[in-house]
Amino acid sequence: MKTIFLLLFPLFGFSQVKLAPKLFFKGKIQISVPVELQETENPLYPENDDILFTDEAKNVILSISYTKDKLNTNQFYAYQRFLIKGLKEDFTDIIIIDTGVVIINERAIGFIKCQQEVNHKTVNSSIYFTSIEGMIFKITLEYLKEYQNQWGNTCRDMMETIRHF
Numbered sequence: 447m448k449t450i451f452l453l454l455f456p457l458f459g460f461s462q463v464k465l466a467p468k469l470f471f472k473g474k475i476q477i478s479v480p481v482e483l484q485e486t487e488n489p490l491y492p493e494n495d496d497i498l499f500t501d502e503a504k505n506v507i508l509s510i511s512y513t514k515d516k517l518n519t520n521q522f523y524a525y526q527r528f529l530i531k532g533l534k535e536d537f538t539d540i541i542i543i544d545t546g547v548v549i550i551n552e553r554a555i556g557f558i559k560c561q562q563e564v565n566h567k568t569v570n571s572s573i574y575f576t577s578i579e580g581m582i583f584k585i586t587l588e589y590l591k592e593y594q595n596q597w598g599n600t601c602r603d604m605m606e607t608i609r610h611f
Contacts (some may be wrong), residue, residue: 463600465607470497471512475578477585478607480600483508506589506597513584517577522547522556525582529558529573537562543570555605561591570594572601578610 465478483499483506499508517525526545533540544559558573568591575584585604589597 463596463603465603467607470510474611475512475583476607476609476611477510477604479510479604480508482506506587506593509586511582511584512578513582515582516580517575517582518580519554519577522554525575526556526558533558533560539563550602550606553608557601567591570598574601574605576605576608578608583608
């Protein structure tokens with residue numbers, strides 16, 4: 447019994463990423479973000495309002511966006527299908543692992559979990575979205591597959607912390 451506990455201890459003790467609350471989008475939205483990641487400029491689209499975080503080695507990338515595009519709760523599955531179609535068009539080898547819409551803290555949250563090969567490495571991606579004041583709020587987390595135990599539930603954990611003002 448002691449051996450089983452010791453084997454499971456790393457899963458319990460080290461699988462969670464520490465989150466700290468931050469205000470974004472002119473103080474309209476508060477969400478907790480991983481303390482291991484640092485905010486950085488978006489090198490591909492510097493004019494974009496997306497907020498980008500990475501770890502030092504860029505093995506983990508987090509993007510947070512709040513668009514003016516409209517989304518109501520009746521459109522979650524349609525928006526999810528739209529995102530999946532775009533992913534499959536842009537990345538023909540992408541594998542959709544899981545999708546759905548869940549209720550977290552009385553808020554509908556859509557999600558897509560996928561995987562693809564990038565430069566001979568397996569990259570997992572989690573895309574979580576919701577509607578805040580009728581507009582799309584989305585977080586996307588990409589990480590190497592070997593970090594699954596540490597980062598696998600981070601997006602969901604982050605979505606549990608959303609507050610808007």
